[in-house]
Amino acid sequence: MSEPLFARVALIGLGLIGSSLCHAMRREGLAGHIAGHARSGRTRETAIGIGLVDSIHETAAEAVRDADLVVLCVPVGVCGVVAEEIAGALKPGAILTDVGSVKGAVVRDVAPHVPDGVHFVPGHPIAGTEQSGPESGFAELFDERWCILTPPPGADEEAVARLEAFWQRCGSSVERMTPEHHDLVLAIVSHVPHLIAYNIVGTASDLETVTQSEVIKFSAGGFRDFTRIAASDPTMWRDVFLLNRDAVLETLGRFSEDLAALQRAVRWGDGDTLFNLFTRTRAIRRGIIEAHQDAPAADFGRRHGKQEPGES
Ligand SMILES: NC(=O)C1=CN([C@@H]2O[C@H](COP(=O)(O)OP(=O)(O)OC[C@H]3O[C@@H](n4cnc5c(N)ncnc54)[C@H](O)[C@@H]3O)[C@@H](O)[C@H]2O)C=CC1
Numbered sequence: 155m156s157e158p159l160f161a162r163v164a165l166i167g168l169g170l171i172g173s174s175l176c177h178a179m180r181r182e183g184l185a186g187h188i189a190g191h192a193r194s195g196r197t198r199e200t201a202i203g204i205g206l207v208d209s210i211h212e213t214a215a216e217a218v219r220d221a222d223l224v225v226l227c228v229p230v231g232v233c234g235v236v237a238e239e240i241a242g243a244l245k246p247g248a249i250l251t252d253v254g255s256v257k258g259a260v261v262r263d264v265a266p267h268v269p270d271g272v273h274f275v276p277g278h279p280i281a282g283t284e285q286s287g288p289e290s291g292f293a294e295l296f297d298e299r300w301c302i303l304t305p306p307p308g309a310d311e312e313a314v315a316r317l318e319a320f321w322q323r324c325g326s327s328v329e330r331m332t333p334e335h336h337d338l339v340l341a342i343v344s345h346v347p348h349l350i351a352y353n354i355v356g357t358a359s360d361l362e363t364v365t366q367s368e369v370i371k372f373s374a375g376g377f378r379d380f381t382r383i384a385a386s387d388p389t390m391w392r393d394v395f396l397l398n399r400d401a402v403l404e405t406l407g408r409f410s411e412d413l414a415a416l417q418r419a420v421r422w423g424d425g426d427t428l429f430n431l432f433t434r435t436r437a438i439r440r441g442i443i444e445a446h447q448d449a450p451a452a453d454f455g456r457r458h459g460k461q462e463p464g465e466s
Protein backbone atom coordinates (compact mmCIF):
# COMPACT_ATOMS: atom_id res chain seq x y z
CA MET A 155 0.00 0.00 0.00
CA SER A 156 1.29 3.47 -0.88
CA GLU A 157 1.95 6.40 1.48
CA PRO A 158 -1.08 8.08 3.10
CA LEU A 159 -2.03 11.24 1.19
CA PHE A 160 -2.82 12.99 4.48
CA ALA A 161 -1.28 12.35 7.90
CA ARG A 162 -4.51 13.28 9.69
CA VAL A 163 -8.04 13.59 8.26
CA ALA A 164 -11.00 14.92 10.27
CA LEU A 165 -14.59 14.09 9.30
CA ILE A 166 -17.40 16.19 10.72
CA GLY A 167 -20.60 14.15 10.40
CA LEU A 168 -20.48 10.34 10.26
CA GLY A 169 -23.58 9.42 8.25
CA LEU A 170 -23.74 7.73 4.84
CA ILE A 171 -21.08 9.90 3.19
CA GLY A 172 -18.80 10.32 6.23
CA SER A 173 -18.80 6.59 7.00
CA SER A 174 -18.32 5.65 3.32
CA LEU A 175 -15.30 7.97 3.21
CA CYS A 176 -13.89 6.19 6.29
CA HIS A 177 -14.22 2.81 4.52
CA ALA A 178 -12.76 4.14 1.25
CA MET A 179 -9.83 5.83 3.07
CA ARG A 180 -9.07 2.57 4.92
CA ARG A 181 -9.25 0.53 1.72
CA GLU A 182 -6.79 2.87 0.02
CA GLY A 183 -4.63 3.75 3.05
CA LEU A 184 -5.29 7.44 2.43
CA ALA A 185 -5.08 8.72 6.00
CA GLY A 186 -2.51 8.17 8.75
CA HIS A 187 -5.20 8.90 11.34
CA ILE A 188 -8.97 9.44 10.97
CA ALA A 189 -10.52 11.74 13.57
CA GLY A 190 -14.32 11.98 13.70
CA HIS A 191 -17.07 14.07 15.21
CA ALA A 192 -20.84 13.55 15.13
CA ARG A 193 -23.43 15.54 17.02
CA SER A 194 -25.22 12.56 18.54
CA GLY A 195 -23.62 10.45 21.28
CA ARG A 196 -25.12 7.29 19.77
CA THR A 197 -23.42 7.94 16.40
CA ARG A 198 -20.10 8.64 18.16
CA GLU A 199 -20.37 5.32 20.05
CA THR A 200 -21.22 3.38 16.88
CA ALA A 201 -18.43 5.04 14.89
CA ILE A 202 -15.74 4.07 17.37
CA GLY A 203 -17.39 0.67 18.04
CA ILE A 204 -17.30 -0.46 14.39
CA GLY A 205 -13.85 1.03 13.81
CA LEU A 206 -14.82 3.78 11.37
CA VAL A 207 -12.49 6.29 13.02
CA ASP A 208 -9.25 6.16 15.03
CA SER A 209 -10.43 8.84 17.46
CA ILE A 210 -13.84 10.31 18.22
CA HIS A 211 -14.40 13.81 19.57
CA GLU A 212 -17.30 15.45 21.36
CA THR A 213 -16.82 18.76 19.57
CA ALA A 214 -16.04 19.52 15.94
CA ALA A 215 -13.27 21.92 17.02
CA GLU A 216 -11.42 19.12 18.90
CA ALA A 217 -11.74 16.79 15.92
CA VAL A 218 -10.14 19.19 13.42
CA ARG A 219 -7.15 20.13 15.60
CA ASP A 220 -3.92 19.29 13.71
CA ALA A 221 -5.85 17.78 10.74
CA ASP A 222 -4.38 18.24 7.24
CA LEU A 223 -7.72 17.57 5.57
CA VAL A 224 -11.11 18.44 7.09
CA VAL A 225 -14.28 17.15 5.38
CA LEU A 226 -17.69 18.53 6.36
CA CYS A 227 -20.14 15.63 5.89
CA VAL A 228 -23.19 17.31 7.44
CA PRO A 229 -26.49 18.52 5.93
CA VAL A 230 -25.90 21.64 3.80
CA GLY A 231 -28.04 23.78 6.13
CA VAL A 232 -25.51 23.48 8.99
CA CYS A 233 -22.21 23.80 7.07
CA GLY A 234 -21.91 27.50 7.98
CA VAL A 235 -22.52 26.89 11.70
CA VAL A 236 -19.97 24.05 11.75
CA ALA A 237 -17.41 26.19 9.88
CA GLU A 238 -17.82 28.90 12.52
CA GLU A 239 -17.31 26.30 15.30
CA ILE A 240 -14.08 24.92 13.83
CA ALA A 241 -12.57 28.12 12.39
CA GLY A 242 -10.28 28.85 15.36
CA ALA A 243 -8.98 25.25 15.55
CA LEU A 244 -8.02 24.76 11.88
CA LYS A 245 -4.32 24.18 11.23
CA PRO A 246 -2.64 26.72 8.93
CA GLY A 247 -2.13 25.07 5.51
CA ALA A 248 -5.01 22.60 6.07
CA ILE A 249 -7.48 21.83 3.27
CA LEU A 250 -11.13 22.35 4.21
CA THR A 251 -13.74 20.73 1.97
CA ASP A 252 -17.34 19.50 2.12
CA VAL A 253 -19.54 16.96 0.34
CA GLY A 254 -22.77 18.96 0.21
CA SER A 255 -25.33 18.51 -2.57
CA VAL A 256 -25.61 22.30 -3.02
CA LYS A 257 -22.55 24.45 -3.63
CA GLY A 258 -23.51 28.16 -3.97
CA ALA A 259 -25.10 28.41 -0.51
CA VAL A 260 -22.34 26.35 1.13
CA VAL A 261 -19.69 28.68 -0.31
CA ARG A 262 -21.73 31.70 0.85
CA ASP A 263 -22.12 30.29 4.40
CA VAL A 264 -18.66 28.72 4.91
CA ALA A 265 -16.20 31.06 3.13
CA PRO A 266 -16.56 33.99 5.57
CA HIS A 267 -15.33 31.76 8.44
CA VAL A 268 -12.27 30.29 6.69
CA PRO A 269 -9.08 31.73 8.22
CA ASP A 270 -6.23 33.01 6.03
CA GLY A 271 -3.84 30.18 5.20
CA VAL A 272 -6.55 27.49 5.17
CA HIS A 273 -7.49 26.26 1.67
CA PHE A 274 -11.25 25.98 1.18
CA VAL A 275 -12.11 23.74 -1.80
CA PRO A 276 -15.82 22.78 -1.90
CA GLY A 277 -16.73 19.34 -3.27
CA HIS A 278 -19.67 17.04 -4.06
CA PRO A 279 -19.44 13.30 -4.72
CA ILE A 280 -22.27 12.39 -7.12
CA ALA A 281 -22.79 9.11 -5.32
CA GLY A 282 -25.26 8.13 -2.69
CA THR A 283 -28.19 6.00 -1.64
CA GLU A 284 -31.43 6.57 0.25
CA GLN A 285 -29.79 5.26 3.45
CA SER A 286 -28.32 7.38 6.22
CA GLY A 287 -26.37 6.96 9.45
CA PRO A 288 -22.94 5.57 10.42
CA GLU A 289 -23.74 1.94 9.56
CA SER A 290 -24.96 2.68 6.02
CA GLY A 291 -21.56 3.44 4.50
CA PHE A 292 -19.46 1.18 2.24
CA ALA A 293 -16.06 1.57 0.58
CA GLU A 294 -17.32 1.13 -3.01
CA LEU A 295 -19.81 4.02 -2.89
CA PHE A 296 -17.50 6.35 -4.82
CA ASP A 297 -16.16 3.79 -7.32
CA GLU A 298 -16.77 4.74 -10.97
CA ARG A 299 -18.67 7.89 -9.93
CA TRP A 300 -18.04 11.59 -10.44
CA CYS A 301 -16.91 14.05 -7.83
CA ILE A 302 -17.36 17.76 -8.63
CA LEU A 303 -15.00 20.34 -7.11
CA THR A 304 -15.83 24.06 -7.18
CA PRO A 305 -12.55 25.77 -6.24
CA PRO A 306 -12.93 29.55 -5.81
CA PRO A 307 -11.04 31.85 -8.22
CA GLY A 308 -7.39 32.06 -7.14
CA ALA A 309 -7.55 28.81 -5.11
CA ASP A 310 -4.17 27.24 -4.29
CA GLU A 311 -3.52 24.82 -7.18
CA GLU A 312 -1.52 22.40 -5.04
CA ALA A 313 -4.40 22.10 -2.54
CA VAL A 314 -6.95 21.53 -5.33
CA ALA A 315 -4.70 18.90 -6.96
CA ARG A 316 -4.27 17.06 -3.62
CA LEU A 317 -8.03 16.95 -3.09
CA GLU A 318 -8.47 15.79 -6.68
CA ALA A 319 -5.96 12.97 -6.03
CA PHE A 320 -7.85 12.07 -2.83
CA TRP A 321 -11.15 11.59 -4.67
CA GLN A 322 -9.45 9.71 -7.50
CA ARG A 323 -7.96 7.28 -4.96
CA CYS A 324 -11.50 6.90 -3.50
CA GLY A 325 -12.48 5.61 -6.97
CA SER A 326 -14.04 8.72 -8.54
CA SER A 327 -13.38 10.85 -11.60
CA VAL A 328 -13.10 14.54 -10.81
CA GLU A 329 -14.47 17.52 -12.70
CA ARG A 330 -14.20 21.20 -11.78
CA MET A 331 -16.93 23.82 -12.32
CA THR A 332 -18.38 26.95 -10.73
CA PRO A 333 -20.83 26.60 -7.82
CA GLU A 334 -23.57 28.27 -9.90
CA HIS A 335 -23.17 25.82 -12.78
CA HIS A 336 -23.06 22.89 -10.34
CA ASP A 337 -26.34 23.96 -8.74
CA LEU A 338 -28.10 24.27 -12.10
CA VAL A 339 -26.88 20.87 -13.33
CA LEU A 340 -27.75 19.14 -10.05
CA ALA A 341 -31.21 20.73 -9.98
CA ILE A 342 -32.15 18.83 -13.16
CA VAL A 343 -30.27 15.54 -12.63
CA SER A 344 -30.86 15.10 -8.90
CA HIS A 345 -32.87 17.68 -6.96
CA VAL A 346 -36.01 17.95 -9.09
CA PRO A 347 -36.15 14.14 -9.63
CA HIS A 348 -36.12 13.74 -5.83
CA LEU A 349 -38.92 16.32 -5.50
CA ILE A 350 -40.97 14.45 -8.11
CA ALA A 351 -40.47 11.20 -6.19
CA TYR A 352 -41.50 12.80 -2.89
CA ASN A 353 -44.56 14.26 -4.64
CA ILE A 354 -45.79 11.10 -6.41
CA VAL A 355 -45.43 8.97 -3.27
CA GLY A 356 -47.26 11.66 -1.26
CA THR A 357 -50.05 11.84 -3.85
CA ALA A 358 -50.44 8.06 -3.89
CA SER A 359 -50.70 7.88 -0.13
CA ASP A 360 -53.31 10.71 -0.12
CA LEU A 361 -55.60 9.12 -2.72
CA GLU A 362 -58.86 8.41 -0.99
CA THR A 363 -60.23 6.02 -3.61
CA VAL A 364 -57.19 3.75 -3.29
CA THR A 365 -56.27 2.63 0.20
CA GLN A 366 -52.71 2.85 1.54
CA SER A 367 -52.58 -0.94 1.81
CA GLU A 368 -53.40 -1.28 -1.90
CA VAL A 369 -50.64 1.17 -2.77
CA ILE A 370 -48.18 -1.03 -0.91
CA LYS A 371 -49.64 -4.32 -2.15
CA PHE A 372 -49.73 -3.48 -5.86
CA SER A 373 -46.72 -1.20 -6.11
CA ALA A 374 -44.74 -2.50 -9.07
CA GLY A 375 -41.59 -1.36 -10.90
CA GLY A 376 -42.04 2.36 -11.51
CA PHE A 377 -43.75 3.34 -8.27
CA ARG A 378 -41.42 1.16 -6.21
CA ASP A 379 -38.41 3.02 -7.65
CA PHE A 380 -39.98 6.30 -6.61
CA THR A 381 -40.53 5.00 -3.07
CA ARG A 382 -36.82 4.18 -2.77
CA ILE A 383 -35.87 7.73 -3.65
CA ALA A 384 -38.65 9.18 -1.47
CA ALA A 385 -37.19 7.26 1.50
CA SER A 386 -34.12 9.54 1.41
CA ASP A 387 -33.15 11.52 4.51
CA PRO A 388 -35.74 14.29 5.27
CA THR A 389 -33.27 16.70 6.90
CA MET A 390 -30.74 16.44 4.10
CA TRP A 391 -33.34 16.98 1.37
CA ARG A 392 -35.22 19.75 3.18
CA ASP A 393 -31.91 21.64 3.28
CA VAL A 394 -31.21 20.96 -0.41
CA PHE A 395 -34.53 22.54 -1.47
CA LEU A 396 -34.17 25.49 0.89
CA LEU A 397 -30.64 26.21 -0.33
CA ASN A 398 -30.91 25.51 -4.09
CA ARG A 399 -34.18 27.41 -4.35
CA ASP A 400 -33.51 29.45 -7.51
CA ALA A 401 -32.16 26.64 -9.70
CA VAL A 402 -34.88 24.23 -8.50
CA LEU A 403 -37.65 26.78 -9.22
CA GLU A 404 -36.18 27.53 -12.67
CA THR A 405 -36.05 23.80 -13.51
CA LEU A 406 -39.52 23.15 -12.06
CA GLY A 407 -40.93 25.92 -14.28
CA ARG A 408 -39.66 24.13 -17.37
CA PHE A 409 -40.82 20.78 -15.98
CA SER A 410 -44.35 22.10 -15.34
CA GLU A 411 -44.63 23.45 -18.91
CA ASP A 412 -43.54 20.10 -20.36
CA LEU A 413 -45.92 18.25 -18.05
CA ALA A 414 -48.80 20.47 -19.17
CA ALA A 415 -47.98 19.57 -22.80
CA LEU A 416 -48.08 15.86 -21.93
CA GLN A 417 -51.35 16.35 -20.07
CA ARG A 418 -52.80 17.95 -23.22
CA ALA A 419 -51.53 15.05 -25.36
CA VAL A 420 -53.23 12.53 -23.07
CA ARG A 421 -56.46 14.56 -22.96
CA TRP A 422 -56.68 14.93 -26.78
CA GLY A 423 -55.41 11.47 -27.64
CA ASP A 424 -52.28 12.85 -29.32
CA GLY A 425 -50.42 9.53 -29.64
CA ASP A 426 -47.65 10.98 -31.83
CA THR A 427 -46.54 13.43 -29.15
CA LEU A 428 -46.48 10.67 -26.53
CA PHE A 429 -44.70 8.19 -28.81
CA ASN A 430 -42.07 10.69 -29.95
CA LEU A 431 -41.19 11.74 -26.41
CA PHE A 432 -41.02 8.13 -25.16
CA THR A 433 -38.76 7.21 -28.10
CA ARG A 434 -36.42 10.12 -27.30
CA THR A 435 -36.26 9.26 -23.58
CA ARG A 436 -35.65 5.56 -24.27
CA ALA A 437 -32.60 6.54 -26.34
CA ILE A 438 -31.31 8.65 -23.44
CA ARG A 439 -31.60 5.69 -21.04
CA ARG A 440 -29.81 3.39 -23.51
CA GLY A 441 -27.07 5.98 -23.93
CA ILE A 442 -26.51 6.08 -20.16
CA ILE A 443 -26.37 2.27 -19.94
CA GLU A 444 -23.92 2.02 -22.88
CA ALA A 445 -21.68 4.66 -21.34
CA HIS A 446 -21.43 2.54 -18.18
CA GLN A 447 -21.35 -0.90 -19.80
CA ASP A 448 -17.61 -1.47 -19.60
CA ALA A 449 -17.29 -0.12 -16.08
CA PRO A 450 -16.45 -2.78 -13.46
CA ALA A 451 -18.98 -1.13 -11.15
CA ALA A 452 -21.86 -1.58 -13.61
CA ASP A 453 -23.48 -4.18 -11.37
CA PHE A 454 -22.56 -2.24 -8.23
CA GLY A 455 -26.18 -1.50 -7.31
CA ARG A 456 -27.23 -5.13 -7.47
CA ARG A 457 -24.28 -6.19 -5.32
CA HIS A 458 -25.50 -3.75 -2.70
CA GLY A 459 -29.15 -4.75 -2.97
CA LYS A 460 -30.11 -1.64 -4.97
CA GLN A 461 -31.73 -1.37 -8.34
CA GLU A 462 -31.29 1.04 -11.18
CA PRO A 463 -34.45 3.00 -12.01
CA GLY A 464 -36.38 0.93 -14.56
CA GLU A 465 -35.15 -2.42 -13.28
CA SER A 466 -37.57 -4.58 -11.36
N1 LIG B 1 -27.10 10.82 0.96
C1 LIG B 1 -26.63 10.98 -0.25
O1 LIG B 1 -27.02 10.22 -1.15
C2 LIG B 1 -25.65 12.07 -0.54
C3 LIG B 1 -25.43 13.12 0.36
N2 LIG B 1 -24.57 14.14 0.06
C4 LIG B 1 -24.36 15.24 1.00
O2 LIG B 1 -23.59 14.75 2.08
C5 LIG B 1 -23.92 15.41 3.28
C6 LIG B 1 -24.16 14.36 4.36
O3 LIG B 1 -25.22 13.52 3.94
P1 LIG B 1 -25.39 12.03 4.48
O4 LIG B 1 -24.09 11.48 4.91
O5 LIG B 1 -26.21 11.32 3.48
O6 LIG B 1 -26.32 12.33 5.76
P2 LIG B 1 -26.56 11.47 7.08
O7 LIG B 1 -27.86 11.94 7.63
O8 LIG B 1 -26.35 10.03 6.84
O9 LIG B 1 -25.38 12.03 8.03
C7 LIG B 1 -25.29 13.36 8.45
C8 LIG B 1 -24.40 13.42 9.67
O10 LIG B 1 -24.27 14.80 10.07
C9 LIG B 1 -24.43 14.88 11.48
N3 LIG B 1 -24.85 16.25 11.83
C10 LIG B 1 -26.01 16.87 11.53
N4 LIG B 1 -25.99 18.13 12.01
C11 LIG B 1 -24.78 18.30 12.61
C12 LIG B 1 -24.15 19.38 13.28
N5 LIG B 1 -24.76 20.56 13.44
N6 LIG B 1 -22.90 19.20 13.78
C13 LIG B 1 -22.27 18.02 13.64
N7 LIG B 1 -22.81 16.95 13.01
C14 LIG B 1 -24.05 17.10 12.50
C15 LIG B 1 -25.45 13.82 11.79
O11 LIG B 1 -25.44 13.48 13.17
C16 LIG B 1 -24.93 12.68 10.90
O12 LIG B 1 -23.86 12.01 11.54
C17 LIG B 1 -25.11 16.30 2.98
O13 LIG B 1 -24.66 17.64 2.85
C18 LIG B 1 -25.62 15.80 1.65
O14 LIG B 1 -26.18 16.84 0.87
C19 LIG B 1 -23.79 14.11 -1.07
C20 LIG B 1 -23.92 13.07 -1.96
C21 LIG B 1 -24.88 12.01 -1.80
Ligand SMILES: O=C(O)C(=O)Cc1ccc(O)cc1
Binds near residue numbers: 255
Ligand atom coordinates in the same frame (compact mmCIF):
# COMPACT_ATOMS: atom_id res chain seq x y z
O1 LIG C 1 -29.87 7.51 -4.25
C1 LIG C 1 -29.94 8.13 -5.32
O2 LIG C 1 -30.67 7.76 -6.24
C2 LIG C 1 -29.18 9.39 -5.52
O3 LIG C 1 -29.56 10.20 -6.32
C3 LIG C 1 -27.94 9.58 -4.71
C4 LIG C 1 -27.49 11.00 -4.55
C5 LIG C 1 -28.19 11.84 -3.70
C6 LIG C 1 -27.74 13.13 -3.48
C7 LIG C 1 -26.61 13.59 -4.13
O4 LIG C 1 -26.20 14.85 -3.90
C8 LIG C 1 -25.91 12.77 -4.99
C9 LIG C 1 -26.35 11.45 -5.18
